[in-house]
Amino acid sequence: MNTEPHPGEPEQLAEDVRPAILAIELRTAIMRTSRRLRTEASGDLISPGQYAVLAHLHYGPLTPRELAERERVQAPSMTRIVNLLAEQGFVARSGHPKDGRQVLAAITPAGEAVLDEARSQRTAWLAQRVAVLSEEDRRTLSRAAWLMQELSGR
Amino acid sequence: MNTEPHPGEPEQLAEDVRPAILAIELRTAIMRTSRRLRTEASGDLISPGQYAVLAHLHYGPLTPRELAERERVQAPSMTRIVNLLAEQGFVARSGHPKDGRQVLAAITPAGEAVLDEARSQRTAWLAQRVAVLSEEDRRTLSRAAWLMQELSGR
C-alpha cells in the first residue's frame, strides 16, 4: 500500500504530457465529471439515452439501426429507448417508403419542446461553473472538447 | 424540426467561449468520451465502481461511509461494491479501533496487483490516442483535465 496520505485538493502542477500519465489524469477527470453530469445535471424529464436520441432526431428522421450505431448500443436497447419516447409522444414511427423492413423514427413537436427543456436543465449546471472561469480557461475547455470528440472516435 | 442535415465530422471552428454554448459542447464531449472509456477501455478485471474504490484504498483504509461519500453513491451500493471486492480477496474488512459501529476497508496485496493491471488496461486505449496528438494538444488536455476536476466539485 502507498504511504502517501489520501490526496485532497488537486494542485496545479506543471502539466505532464507523457501519454501514459496524461491518460490517467484525463480518464479520471472525464469519468468523474461525467458522473456529476449524469447524476446531478440530467434533469428529470428524460433519461440520458432518450435525450441523446432526441438530439439526433432533431436533425431529421433515422431508423432504429442508425440510432443504435450512433449511440453504440445494441438494437434491442434502441428499440426500448424509442418505445419509451413513443409512449410519451416525443417520437413518431413510420414505415420506410422503400424498404418495408425498416422503420423511421421522427421527433414530434412535443419532442422538440422536451429536448429544448432537457438541454437547458443539462446545460445549466455546467454553464454556471464554466461562467466563473477566465476566458483563457474557457478557450482551453472549448479546444479540449473538440479534441475529446476526436479521441472518442466519432 | 431543424432543416440542417445530420452533422458529420466536427469541424474546428473558432472557439465559442460563451458559457451556455461551451457547456453544451463540453457536456457532449465528456459524456461521449466517458461512454467509450467505460464500454471499450474498462478491461474485464473489475468494474468501474470496484476500480474507483481500490484506487481510493490505495492511499489507506477508509470506512464504507467515507467511500460512499467520495464516490457519491448511497451506503448500500458501497456495501455491495466492498462485498464484491472482499469476495475476490482484493480488500479486507476490519473493525474500527475506536468506534464499534464502523468498519475499515483496506486494500490487500492482491488488490494492489489487480489495481495496477486494471489501471494499465484502462489507460492503454486513451494513452494510444493521446500519443498521436501534438504536445500543444496534450498540454491543452492536461490543463483541461485539471479544470474538469475543479468543475466537478471535488
Add this chain to the structure above:
DNA sequence: TATTGTTATACTCTATAACTATA
C-alpha cells in the same frame, strides 16, 4: 436518539438469444 452498516427489494439500463417480417 442518532449514526454506521447491512439486508431486502425494486428499478433502470443494457446485453444476448430467439422470433417475425421483408428483401
Add this chain to the structure above:
DNA sequence: TATAGTTATAGAGTATAACAATA
C-alpha cells in the same frame, strides 16, 4: 439466406426502506 426490428429473458449497478448494532 440475409437484414431490420421486436420480444423474451438475464445481468449489472444503483436506489429506497427497513432492520441491527453501537454511540
